[in-house]
Amino acid sequence: MDFSIITGNLGLYFEGLWMTLQLLFVSLLCGLGMAVPLAIMRSSKNFIVQAPVRFFVYIFRGTPLLVQLYIVYYGFGQFEWMKDTILWVFFKEAYFCCLFAFTLNTAAYTTEILRGAIKAMPFGEIEAAKSVGMSRALMLRRIILPSAFRRALPAYGNEVIFMLHGTSLASIVTLIDLTGAARVVNSRFYSPYEAYITAAVFYMVITYILVWLFKKLEYKWFAHLRPRKELA
Amino acid sequence: MKKRIAAVFAVFIFICVGMLQAKDWNKIRIGVEGAYPPFSSVDADGKLVGFDIDIAWALCEEMKAECKLVPQDWDGIIPALLARKYDAIIASMSITEERKKKVAFTDKYYHTPAKFAAKKGMFPNFTKEDIPKLLKGKNIGVQRETIHDRYLSDNYEKIMNIKRYGSQDEAYLDILAGRLDILLADSVALEDGFLKKDGKDFEFVGPSITDVKWFGPGAGIAIRKNDKDLVEKFNKAIQAIRANGVYKKINDQYFDVDIY
Numbered sequence: 001m002d003f004s005i006i007t008g009n010l011g012l013y014f015e016g017l018w019m020t021l022q023l024l025f026v027s028l029l030c031g032l033g034m035a036v037p038l039a040i041m042r043s044s045k046n047f048i049v050q051a052p053v054r055f056f057v058y059i060f061r062g063t064p065l066l067v068q069l070y071i072v073y074y075g076f077g078q079f080e081w082m083k084d085t086i087l088w089v090f091f092k093e094a095y096f097c098c099l100f101a102f103t104l105n106t107a108a109y110t111t112e113i114l115r116g117a118i119k120a121m122p123f124g125e126i127e128a129a130k131s132v133g134m135s136r137a138l139m140l141r142r143i144i145l146p147s148a149f150r151r152a153l154p155a156y157g158n159e160v161i162f163m164l165h166g167t168s169l170a171s172i173v174t175l176i177d178l179t180g181a182a183r184v185v186n187s188r189f190y191s192p193y194e195a196y197i198t199a200a201v202f203y204m205v206i207t208y209i210l211v212w213l214f215k216k217l218e219y220k221w222f223a224h225l226r227p228r229k230e231l232a
Numbered sequence: 233m234k235k236r237i238a239a240v241f242a243v244f245i246f247i248c249v250g251m252l253q254a255k256d257w258n259k260i261r262i263g264v265e266g267a268y269p270p271f272s273s274v275d276a277d278g279k280l281v282g283f284d285i286d287i288a289w290a291l292c293e294e295m296k297a298e299c300k301l302v303p304q305d306w307d308g309i310i311p312a313l314l315a316r317k318y319d320a321i322i323a324s325m326s327i328t329e330e331r332k333k334k335v336a337f338t339d340k341y342y343h344t345p346a347k348f349a350a351k352k353g354m355f356p357n358f359t360k361e362d363i364p365k366l367l368k369g370k371n372i373g374v375q376r377e378t379i380h381d382r383y384l385s386d387n388y389e390k391i392m393n394i395k396r397y398g399s400q401d402e403a404y405l406d407i408l409a410g411r412l413d414i415l416l417a418d419s420v421a422l423e424d425g426f427l428k429k430d431g432k433d434f435e436f437v438g439p440s441i442t443d444v445k446w447f448g449p450g451a452g453i454a455i456r457k458n459d460k461d462l463v464e465k466f467n468k469a470i471q472a473i474r475a476n477g478v479y480k481k482i483n484d485q486y487f488d489v490d491i492y
Contacts, residue, residue, distance in 0.1 A: 192311045
């Protein structure tokens with residue numbers, strides 16, 4: 001174990017860390033933003049409304065993220081007509097291609113998580129909401145979604161961690177994320193052990209922080225399930 | 233008890249003999265890349281073809297060794313040698329001081345300069361002195377941690393936007409897609425792997441780059457440092473195929489000039 005390789009390249013690893021965090025949080029945010037309306041559509045009884053969502057989810061859950069990224073990055077670049085449109089300004093950038101693929105991927109998984117949570121809604125609560133005369137929109141906002149988010153939280157925490165590991169694929173399309181930094185260090189010093197162990201430690205620290213955050217959030221959101229404290 | 237000791241002893245001798253045989257190098261595993269035309273690529277039938285591959289077979293025949301070619305991504309090609317996944321690397325690997333710290337090299341088996349390539353008419357002809365000004369802020373594609381990457385990283389990291397790829401083929405795809413302005417790579421690889429194929433709208437621009445500090449004396453065969461006898465064997469074989477015309481025959485199949 002040669003620590004000078006690690007300490008000498010810490011700057012590169014921190015640049016990679018910044019890239020990884022950007023990719024992770026931007027795609028999670030956009031993905032979640034997409035997933036909420038999609039999950040509502042997916043739970044609709046109307047076939048016309050739910051079929052396209054079903055198709056979208058099936059496509060992105062049915063193929064590996066790596067294949068999706070290759071199609072977006074190398075595949076789209078092959079269409080000549082695309083290069084003449086404004087779209088190419090975005091798809092020219094590896095950064096955007098990654099965000100595009102990651103966002104759609106996490107949106108598909110999150111949609112499924114939320115749909116399950118919406119479906120698991122106790123019918124009594126909906127009946128109660130209906131009986132006080134709530135409109136469908138109000139019912140969604142006040143009753144269904146808050147309760148669904150709560151139920152979805154543990155599963156969503158898992159998705160966030162999967163997405164963190166998914167971002168490592170950005171390194172194959174020239175971005176220097178944490179894994180990209182490890183690749184550069186490995187090929188410069190021919191020491192895979194030091195290079196990848198360092199990246200692994202970084203990932204583990206991020207995962208630890210994420211797990212801790214979700215624990216805090218669960219503690220808060222599941223307050224109603226905690227045994228009551230004795231009144232002093 | 234005696235029988236058991238005898239049995240253990242027999243097994244021991246058997247293993248020792250086995251090891252001695254391995255040291256004779258009548259069986260050699262060779263690591264190759266497979267994504268670096270015309271030196272090494274995979275054809276439509278999934279077979280390895282190219283200059284490196286033919287040279288490898290010719291050297292094996294010369295050494296009367298039974299060889300097995302093992303394809304390996306460039307990124308891990310030296311670590312895999314050190315991890316004994318194969319015994320030698322024939323993959324257009326340039327002999328550099330940096331690599332010599334980890335592996336031993338035979339004498340060169342070919343030597344070609346590095347060159348830039350870009351879309352026709354995009355750059356005027358330029359010299360080495362013009363590079364910082366002319367290529368400022370340009371997207372330049374190289375294969376990750378090749379001598380070309382090293383050269384750019386050490387000299388122009390701050391000036392250019394260096395994009396690193398796992399294989400040369402990926403860099404070709406990206407300059408065709410318009411993500412790159414210019415490439416730096418081995419001149420022969422560029423000409424036969426790109427300019428004569430998909431890159432018909434592209435051309436060589438600027439000077440040949442041959443600084444010995446980065447580019448070394450040429451491409452050699454990398455071997456683990458302990459296996460000095462194998463280095464000798466390969467060196468003799470390289471000289472032999474140079475002398476008996478086998479090298480020339482392979483060379484002429486791929487190139488117009490002698491690249492040795």
